[in-house]
Amino acid sequence: MSGRNKKRPVIGILTGSFNSDYPRTLITELYKELKDEDFDIRLYTGIEATLFFGNYASFDVGFDRHWLSVFEYSNFEDIDLLVVAYGNIMASHPHIDEGIFLPKLPQVPTIMIGNSTVKPDAYYIMIDNYLGMKSNVDHLIEEHNYKDIAFISGPKGSPSADLRMEAYLDSLEEHGMPVRDELIVYGNYSNNVDSIVETLFERNSRIDAIVSSNDEMCNAVYRVAAKRGRKIGVDLAVVGFDDEEYSAEMEPPLTTVKQDYTLVAKSLAGMFRDFCSGKELSSLRIPASCVRRSSCGCSYETVSMRVPGKININPMRYMTHDEQHKTFQRNIISALVLRNLLTESISEAAFFLKLAQEMRDVGSKSSYILMLDEPVRLREGEELVLPQSARMCMRQNGELCEGFDRKEAPVVSRKNVSEHVLETDKARNTTTFLLFYGEYQYGVLSVEIEPQDVLYFYSMSLQVGSGLRYLELALRQKEVNELLEHQNELLDYTASHDKMTGLYNRMGFMEQYTRFMQQYDSEKRFILMIADVDHLKQINDTFGHSAGDEAICKAADILKKSLPKESLVGRIGGDEYMILIAADTKTDCSKVSSDISKCCESFNLDSGLPYYLGISSGSISFRYVNEIEFTAISRKADERLYDAKRHRRDSVIR
Numbered sequence: 001m002s003g004r005n006k007k008r009p010v011i012g013i014l015t016g017s018f019n020s021d022y023p024r025t026l027i028t029e030l031y032k033e034l035k036d037e038d039f040d041i042r043l044y045t046g047i048e049a050t051l052f053f054g055n056y057a058s059f060d061v062g063f064d065r066h067w068l069s070v071f072e073y074s075n076f077e078d079i080d081l082l083v084v085a086y087g088n089i090m091a092s093h094p095h096i097d098e099g100i101f102l103p104k105l106p107q108v109p110t111i112m113i114g115n116s117t118v119k120p121d122a123y124y125i126m127i128d129n130y131l132g133m134k135s136n137v138d139h140l141i142e143e144h145n146y147k148d149i150a151f152i153s154g155p156k157g158s159p160s161a162d163l164r165m166e167a168y169l170d171s172l173e174e175h176g177m178p179v180r181d182e183l184i185v186y187g188n189y190s191n192n193v194d195s196i197v198e199t200l201f202e203r204n205s206r207i208d209a210i211v212s213s214n215d216e217m218c219n220a221v222y223r224v225a226a227k228r229g230r231k232i233g234v235d236l237a238v239v240g241f242d243d244e245e246y247s248a249e250m251e252p253p254l255t256t257v258k259q260d261y262t263l264v265a266k267s268l269a270g271m272f273r274d275f276c277s278g279k280e281l282s283s284l285r286i287p288a289s290c291v292r293r294s295s296c297g298c299s300y301e302t303v304s305m306r307v308p309g310k311i312n313i314n315p316m317r318y319m320t321h322d323e324q325h326k327t328f329q330r331n332i333i334s335a336l337v338l339r340n341l342l343t344e345s346i347s348e349a350a351f352f353l354k355l356a357q358e359m360r361d362v363g364s365k366s367s368y369i370l371m372l373d374e375p376v377r378l379r380e381g382e383e384l385v386l387p388q389s390a391r392m393c394m395r396q397n398g399e400l401c402e403g404f405d406r407k408e409a410p411v412v413s414r415k416n417v418s419e420h421v422l423e424t425d426k427a428r429n430t431t432t433f434l435l436f437y438g439e440y441q442y443g444v445l446s447v448e449i450e451p452q453d454v455l456y457f458y459s460m461s462l463q464v465g466s467g468l469r470y471l472e473l474a475l476r477q478k479e480v481n482e483l484l485e486h487q488n489e490l491l492d493y494t495a496s497h498d499k500m501t502g503l504y505n506r507m508g509f510m511e512q513y514t515r516f517m518q519q520y521d522s523e524k525r526f527i528l529m530i531a532d533v534d535h536l537k538q539i540n541d542t543f544g545h546s547a548g549d550e551a552i553c554k555a556a557d558i559l560k561k562s563l564p565k566e567s568l569v570g571r572i573g574g575d576e577y578m579i580l581i582a583a584d585t586k587t588d589c590s591k592v593s594s595d596i597s598k599c600c601e602s603f604n605l606d607s608g609l610p611y612y613l614g615i616s617s618g619s620i621s622f623r624y625v626n627e628i629e630f631t632a633i634s635r636k637a638d639e640r641l642y643d644a645k646r647h648r649r650d651s652v653i654r
Helices: 021-033 049-056 069-076 086-092 098-104 129-142 159-174 194-203 215-227 245-249 261-276 321-344 348-361 451-496 506-518 536-543 545-562 589-605 630-645
Strands: 010-017 040-046 081-084 110-113 123-127 149-153 184-186 209-212 237-239 256-258 284-286 289-291 366-377 389-397 400-403 411-413 429-437 440-448 525-533 567-573 576-582 615-623
Touching: 010 021, 010 069, 010 086, 021 040, 021 245, 021 261, 021 451, 040 069, 040 451, 069 098, 069 429, 069 440, 081 261, 086 110, 086 159, 110 261, 123 129, 123 261, 129 149, 129 159, 129 209, 129 237, 129 256, 129 289, 149 159, 149 194, 184 194, 194 215, 209 215, 215 237, 215 245, 261 284, 348 366, 348 389, 348 400, 348 451, 366 429, 366 451, 389 440, 429 451, 440 451, 451 506, 506 567, 506 576, 525 536, 525 545, 525 589, 525 630, 536 545, 545 567, 545 576, 545 589, 545 615, 589 615, 615 630
Parallel strands: 010 040, 010 081, 040 429, 081 110, 110 123, 123 284, 149 184, 149 209, 209 237
Antiparallel strands: 256 289, 366 389, 366 440, 389 400, 389 411, 429 440, 525 576, 525 615, 567 576
């Protein structure tokens, strides 16, 4: 897979949780607007456990710990223009220190969405949160004369939440209504704020209207109100903000403030075009209009169409049989991905190759994985220190799939990803997901997909993160097993071999001789030989025991050199050796003894030792049968050794 020189402008987009409607709808509209444009889009997003899992957030899955890290990986792309949905990011992480967070991002021209002050040198585009919310509260007071109006704010410190809170407070003040602290609570912009709404009702039994900072939290208001017997639109008014797609289908339909995502997307696309053509950019503030429906007490009918017999279902969103089948099929495939990775991968290269094939099979146009050299363990409160380089361990482009061991994978430096992916004629829109498991972070998965597939591939990225943790542990266990196997081999070797000569010891020889003979055909002829060093005591007494040890080792070397290849040799004690030879038609006892003697003579010519090294031996030829009495045979070989000793030198001293 060859690299390419950069051709098109690359636009990086950083958004908050893609499981909420705001970023998902905005990016969908933006992709529609840019479908015929020659821009490469790099989207970085994520999901945090607190908002997504609700009551199940006690699982230590590590979302919140790692979530902001995904944005830093944008440094590996050569980005020309950066878009930061800062208000949306802050909704999930209101206590972000922009002085630490923003400098970690690519230092290129930047468009901030939802905030105009956090980065003074940036351009911005934002919805008029203040006027939109104020018109909503004004409507409750002026048109319906509500008195006890509660407010569910977004997170403290969130720019959009602060502006909407300010609008609520100003509207009350302008109408001469007191601000009561017990009527104000703080949510997190998610669907899971039931306990906060319960607290609000417990404090104030007379509430006649609730203003929510966004539509998602209104779902919790509807649930809690139903439990308490309050009928929305009759004895309790509820208004939201955003005009999400489902808000017109709620029962009753929700009065809210419309954020015109299409207009925001068109405005962003226009800013992209201006930037790429060299024009000066201008910041934009987009008005937010109120949408009156029944939840505030107005008698407006819902604008959505209903399917007969189906409550709150928009027919345009009702899934056909084929769509249901495809969704079910993809969910099953996704569930099987991890199993396939774990059962069929025996190495990093095999794991990543299999993953590339899985990505291809579930509809990815192209994908790659950047891995850190070593997994980073992030404990609560710690921040990632992103290295200057990473490893591209997986690449997939259409049918082409590649996987690498981490140590052999291509090294990708910052701003250098494009050099390691295949050149394409069409614009490439990718989404990047963090790969982590619990406290451990591994890198990122980048996939070329459409916005409607982001959540599906996000669930796959979680499986990949689990797979990487399993692979890490499996490879570590493999190393431990190999080490134990090696240690066991060493122990076996130590137990069965003579430390001084490296030959089998008595136990090792006795364990091996039957196996040695059984590998040959029945009735094979063998020679058993017993040998020892001539006058070893004389060498020890004259030159010391170190010289005697040397003589024992040299004799072992001579035996290994002079004996046939098909021989089993052991030192069975002191200077005594036992040899078992698989004899051929040319090999007999006298020839083996003669070969040993010749080798000793050759050694003594230039050994430089103050003694002659000699080896005496006795041997016997036999045929192997199961009932063979090895002790009787070895006794005969030993007797012949003593006969041979009568013919050795009287002295080995030179």
